[in-house]
Amino acid sequence: VIRQALTEDWPLSRLDSTLRAILRAGVYELMKREDVPVAVIVSEYVDIAKAFYEEDEPKLVNAVLDRVSRRVRGEGRGKDAS
Secondary structure: HHHHHOOOOOHHHHOOOOHHHHHHHHHHHHOOOOOOOOHHHHHHHHHHHHHHHHHHHHHHHHHHHHHHHHOOOOOOHHHOOO
16 A cells, blocks of 8 residues: 555655654554544654654655545545544
């Protein structure tokens, strides 16, 4: 799921173990925690990424989780109706 949501300039091999763990946890919540709004999940994992990274990684987390949410829930971060 994560590999499919990545862009060509961010292949899975470029991600370190911390970033992969953040994405895995976020994807898990998007897929299994339907009671939690997409916007909340994405925002929380972007904040976690910001605690570890100062460059483009938080933007990547935002983009990947948004793409995954559109695939698994049919909604993106801005379309939450809760």
